[in-house]
Amino acid sequence: MNGIEILLDKILAGSRIAYGESRRQLAAELRSHLEDSMNEARGAGHDDEEAERFAIARFGSPEPISRDFATVYRFERVCFYILAFGLLSIASIVAVAGFTYLVQRVLISNLGLQHSPWCFSAKHLESELLLIAGIIIGYFGLFFTRRLFSRGPILKAVVVVGIMFILAAGLLQFWIQHCGLILVEAYMCAVFIGVVETRFRQWTAKFLLVAVALTAFGILLAALYHMTSTREIMVTALIWSTIAVCCCGVAVFTSLFDRHILSQRFAGTSVDVPDCYRC
């Protein structure tokens, strides 16, 4: 990679422009400028290496330029995050809720717990869906919100998303009793998953920690909600551990999405200028 390409790469990576076409056009435009500048230097008698150095020096440091571009293209970036957040959340909620329901059906009938009709009651399924939706929305909320801050991103994201959750929980509690509390519980789980994901490297450790902690949390809540029979607690533990494992699966998928789509999209190296923009 020559000096010009390195400079373009830094500018495009820092600009965090979400859409490929805008990035390609910008790369072509800046490259055209740098080539003009090099031609001017060549015309003044400099060799290729000197001309490149001259063009780069005149163009200026890439950091302030990319920062300015990041400001110009902020709206698109936020729109892209919102779209990705919405699509990922909906897909994950459907997948996790569906899988949890399936596991619940299979396990409970195989474990001889079919006399637990409460766990298939509309009220329980509703609460379960709200819990899953809350965990996933909270998790993705933290995932995308922390990208908006450069200093202390995790703490700031926890506070911002937390405020939204508290407001939503307040409204929901007013509307349907107990639902607000479920949302608060879900957010606590989401924060835990988010923190574990950023603090631990090994996926086995993440899976184990999240599964054990969320199952324990579920049993604690079951005890708080006065579930005293062993059968009920066992079912609750099963449901929570399934949700925990599914959420870890979502975290793995998100990590892959981050590595292969988000990071690639915002990295400078993804700039591939088609011939139609080449000089």
Next chain:
Amino acid sequence: MYGYELIQEVQRLSGQAFEFNEGTLYPALHQLERKGFLRSEWRIAKTGRKRKYYSLTSKGRQQAEREQEGWKHFTGAINLILTSAQQ
């Protein structure tokens, strides 16, 4: 005009008075385009190279006139102060 041409023109008209990092021009051009003051199009130059040309929109022209008025007013006021101070 395309970006490089614009910089050359500014330097020529100002008698090389303005020296700035050339790259800083582009975020400003993109910002003005997004605000609707400029429009851009890719054209093939006489040399056969593709370049992005910018031109003022009617909204941009009106804004430029307003800015020019504002600038004249500002420099006029500064000149008055300087003249008074010298007297």
